[in-house]
Every structure is written in C-alpha cells, then in structure tokens.
Amino acid sequence: MTSTPRLSPLQVLACGALIVTLSMGIRHGFGLWLQPITQAQGWTRENFAFALAIQNLAWGFCGIFAGMAADRFGAFRVLVGGSVLYGLGLAGMALTTTPLAFALTTGVLIGAAQAGTTYAVIYGVIGRQIPAEKRSWAMGVAAAAGSFGQFLMVPVEGALIAQLGWQNALLVLGVAVLLIAPLAWGLREPGFAAGQAPKREQTIAQALREAFGYRSFQLLMAGYFVCGFQVVFIGVHMPSYLKDNGLSPQVASYALALIGLFNVVGTYMAGSLGQRMAKKHILAFIYFARAVVIAVFLWAPLSPTSVYIFSAVMGLLWLSTVPPTNATVAQIFGVAHLSMLGGFVFFSHQIGSFMGVWLGGVLYDQTGSYDVVWYISIALGVFAGLINLPVREAPIARGPSPAGASA
Structure with a gap:
C-alpha cells in the first residue's frame, strides 16, 4: 500500500x-437479560441462547464484509452504519414478542x-x-478499552x-x-478521500x-475458535449458573464487572508483551492458563469469594488473545x-461463540446442568494452547504479484 498521511496516534x-x-x-452485559426476558416471555433458555448464538455467528460472518468495506472505503462509513444497526437491534430486542423476531433483531441485526x-x-x-x-x-x-467498557457498562x-425494567433499559442503550x-x-483516514482506497x-x-493457504x-x-467458545459461554451463562447454585444476581454482575476490570490489565499486558516476545508463546500460555483456571473453579467449593477470584484471574486472560492474534496477522x-x-479470523472466533452459547442452552435444558460445557471448555483450552505453538510469525515471503507487475 502506498504511503499516505497518518492521523494522530492519540x-x-x-x-x-x-x-x-x-x-x-x-x-458484554447481555447475559443479565437472560432470566428477565425468558421469564417475561415464557421462553426457554435455549430460545435466548439461540438468538445470542445467531448474534455471534452474524457478527463473525458480517465482519468479513465489514472488514472488506473498511479496507476499501475507510472505517468511518462502516462505523456510522454499524451504530444505526446497533440502535435498531437493541430496540428490537426490547419490543419483539416471538422467538423468531427476537432471533432476527437480537441475533442478526445486533450481530451485523x-x-x-x-x-x-x-x-x-x-x-x-x-x-x-x-x-x-x-x-x-484498544482491547483494554473494550474490557474497561465491560467493567463500566455491566453494572x-x-x-x-433494576431501575427502569428490562425493556426500558434496552431502549436507553439503543x-x-x-x-x-x-x-x-x-x-x-486521509488515504480514503472520496471513498477511494490507496x-x-x-x-x-x-x-x-x-x-x-498458509498453515499459521x-x-x-x-x-x-476456542477463544470464542470459552468467553461467550462464560459471559452469557455464568450469571444463570451462579443463580442456579444459590448465589445472588449481584454476585453475577460483580463477577462480569471484575472480568472486565482485570481484562484491562490482561489485554494491555498482552499487547505490550507482543512487542518484545513471540506472540505464539503468549497465546499458548493464555489458552493453557484458561484450562487450569476453569478446572480449579469447578473443583473448588462455590462461594462469592471463589467466584470473584475466578473472575479476576479469568479477566486477565479474557480478551488478551485479541492483540497478539491480530498483531500476528x-x-x-x-x-x-x-x-x-x-x-475471517474473527469469523472463526464467532463460530466458536455460536457453539459455546448454544450448547450451553441446549445441554442445560437436556441435563439440568452446565457441567458438560465447562469440561468441553477445559479440553478446548489445552487444544488451543498446543496448536498455537507451531505458528510462524515472520513476514510471508512474496514474489512479484500480478497486480504489482502490471503496475
């Protein structure tokens, strides 16, 4: 790409x-609406989980084309269109009355x-x-900012x-x-004047x-894929898991907020370390550590204290995969x-998100427990740690491309 004037980094x-x-x-706070919406509408948890699964899949699929549009026309137009769709989707989430309409608004619109x-x-x-x-x-x-958003917005x-009711709360957010x-x-961006990419x-x-065609x-x-499976399953289903085990909704809210707060530190550290050490080693460590943390959480006695410790440690690992993965690409x-x-990489993440949130609802309805999905998350963490170790981070060697030769 030819050099173009740059915006101020700040x-x-x-x-x-x-x-x-x-x-x-x-x-990040959508899990707080699971029980209010399903109880008010008379739906199962699978109905809610399926809509959020569709949301994650739509997010990943549409992200490919949003990325193409941003590369071609600049980010500004894509962001404006996305903000309008987000507002419409949140309004639909508040006002729809059937599972199909809920899946179309909460799922497709908000995902896009x-x-x-x-x-x-x-x-x-x-x-x-x-x-x-x-x-x-x-x-x-940037990833730390998203984590701070979770810490700020979930409470x-x-x-x-609590103050406005679940429907009005969604309209305010819209x-x-x-x-x-x-x-x-x-x-x-200066290089995208008149909608023309450099x-x-x-x-x-x-x-x-x-x-x-490149193995890495x-x-x-x-x-x-594993990252998406783990974080979306935990983010959506953990509030209900905790309530099922006799803990108050406030514990779930504080737990999600703690994940966001500690992920500010985790994502910043991952991004900073990526400037000084192999990113594949950072990624492998994160996935292995997630498997260990989830296992300890399941095997330890459940209490508000254990939940807060789990949330803080998991927060350090939450979105810390994002900077090293994208920087490696x-x-x-x-x-x-x-x-x-x-x-495209994020689409894989969102297929994992779809599986995590949907399986959480399906297996809960079938077994009355989230245990199977927790153990799947542990096994996937080990798998992801192993497959990141062979990644080659060096710039790919290219010959003259047809486009470059003709130029």
Missing part, C-alpha cells in the same frame, strides 16, 4: 477506544452492528495509522434493569449506542488465497487487507 487511540468501550461494553463497530474495523485503522513498532501495544490499548446495565457515529468522525499490491482474491493462518483461526501479511483478514 486521536486514533482515543476515538477507537471510546467506540470499543461502548460497543463491547453493551454486548457489532461487526461494524468492534475490533476488526478499529484494528484496521490502527494497523494503517500506527507505526509497526507500536502496533501490538496500540491494539492492546450500569444491571442498575438500568439511544446511547448512537454516540458511536460522532466518535467515528475522528477515524476518517493502491494495493494484492487484490482481495490474491490476499485470501495467500492467507488460507489456519492455526490462528482454530485457536480463535498484521506481522505475517501486512496491513493492506488487515480488516478483511482479521474479519
């Missing part, structure tokens, strides 16, 4: 971090909105606007439900999420053939198609 990080704080902060307002799009801007020697650190800052969402549009103004050495088709890209996608393939390639 401007990129400030606007990107605020957008991720709002977008990720709202979606998240694709256009979260990491793939923001990381594309960071990759293009932040120098390579600070890229992993900057991605860690706020719990308070809104208005608040529109703030993403003015924040996106600060991410208008010249690239590779076409989209060439970039995709190269990435999907496949391994990163497989590891990210940028390091291997460059930044010209980073939003699109990041979208």
Whole structure:
C-alpha cells in the first residue's frame, strides 16, 4: 500500500477506544437479560441462547464484509452504519414478542452492528495509522478499552434493569449506542478521500488465497475458535449458573464487572508483551492458563469469594488473545487487507461463540446442568494452547504479484 498521511496516534487511540468501550461494553452485559426476558416471555433458555448464538455467528460472518468495506472505503462509513444497526437491534430486542423476531433483531441485526463497530474495523485503522513498532501495544490499548467498557457498562446495565425494567433499559442503550457515529468522525483516514482506497499490491482474491493457504493462518483461526467458545459461554451463562447454585444476581454482575476490570490489565499486558516476545508463546500460555483456571473453579467449593477470584484471574486472560492474534496477522501479511483478514479470523472466533452459547442452552435444558460445557471448555483450552505453538510469525515471503507487475 502506498504511503499516505497518518492521523494522530492519540486521536486514533482515543476515538477507537471510546467506540470499543461502548460497543463491547453493551454486548458484554447481555447475559443479565437472560432470566428477565425468558421469564417475561415464557421462553426457554435455549430460545435466548439461540438468538445470542445467531448474534455471534452474524457478527463473525458480517465482519468479513465489514472488514472488506473498511479496507476499501475507510472505517468511518462502516462505523456510522454499524451504530444505526446497533440502535435498531437493541430496540428490537426490547419490543419483539416471538422467538423468531427476537432471533432476527437480537441475533442478526445486533450481530451485523457489532461487526461494524468492534475490533476488526478499529484494528484496521490502527494497523494503517500506527507505526509497526507500536502496533501490538496500540491494539492492546484498544482491547483494554473494550474490557474497561465491560467493567463500566455491566453494572450500569444491571442498575438500568433494576431501575427502569428490562425493556426500558434496552431502549436507553439503543439511544446511547448512537454516540458511536460522532466518535467515528475522528477515524476518517486521509488515504480514503472520496471513498477511494490507496493502491494495493494484492487484490482481495490474491490476499485470501495467500492467507488460507498458509498453515499459521489456519492455526490462528482454530485457536480463535476456542477463544470464542470459552468467553461467550462464560459471559452469557455464568450469571444463570451462579443463580442456579444459590448465589445472588449481584454476585453475577460483580463477577462480569471484575472480568472486565482485570481484562484491562490482561489485554494491555498482552499487547505490550507482543512487542518484545513471540506472540505464539503468549497465546499458548493464555489458552493453557484458561484450562487450569476453569478446572480449579469447578473443583473448588462455590462461594462469592471463589467466584470473584475466578473472575479476576479469568479477566486477565479474557480478551488478551485479541492483540497478539491480530498483531500476528498484521506481522505475517501486512496491513493492506488487515480488516478483511482479521474479519475471517474473527469469523472463526464467532463460530466458536455460536457453539459455546448454544450448547450451553441446549445441554442445560437436556441435563439440568452446565457441567458438560465447562469440561468441553477445559479440553478446548489445552487444544488451543498446543496448536498455537507451531505458528510462524515472520513476514510471508512474496514474489512479484500480478497486480504489482502490471503496475
């Protein structure tokens, strides 16, 4: 990609971090609505879980095309469109009365909105606007902002439900999420004037053939599948798991908030360490550590104290996979198609998210317990740790591309 003027790094990080704080902060609290909505509507937990599973799948699938659009036309337009879809989806989540309509709004609309307002799009801007020697650190800052959003927004969402009722709380959030549009103004990239992307050495088709034919890209996608399975299962189903075991809803709210708070530290550390050590070792450690932490949580006596300790330690590992995974993709393939390639990796994450949240609901309804899914999460953590070890992080060797030769 030809060199273009860059935005101020402070401007990129400030606007990107605020957008991720709002977008990720709202979606991290969706588990708080599981019991209010299912009880009010007379639905099963599988009905709710299926809609959130569809949301994660739609987020991942639409993220591919949101990434392509951001690489082609710049992030600003994608972010504005995503914020409008997010507001409409939250309104639909509040007002729909059938499982099908709930799946279409909470699932498809909000999923598409998240694709256009979260990491793939923001990381594309960071990759293009932040120098390579600070890229992993900057991605860690953005991921930490998303974690702070969880710490900030989950208690706020719990308070809104308690004070306004679950429907009005969703409508308030639907208005608040529109703030993403003015924040996106600060991410208008100079190289995308008049909707025209800078010249690239590779076409989209060439970039995709190269990435999907490269073993390390496949391994990163497989590891990210596990990340999605674990975090979305825990984020959505842990509040109900705790209530089923006699703990109060406040414990669940504090637990999710603690995950967000400690993930601010974990994601920042992962991004910073990615500038100094092999990212594949960071990723392997995170996945192995998750397996150990979940096992200890299940085998220890359950109490508010054990929940808070689990949440704090898991928080350090929560989204800390995001900066090293995306920085590795940028390091291997460059930044010209980073939003699109990041979208494909994230799609794998969201297939895992679909499986985690959906299986949580299905197996609970069939067995009356979440135990099977907890143990699947442990096994997947070991698997993901092992497959990240062979990843090759060096920039891929390229010959002259057809596009470059003709130029």
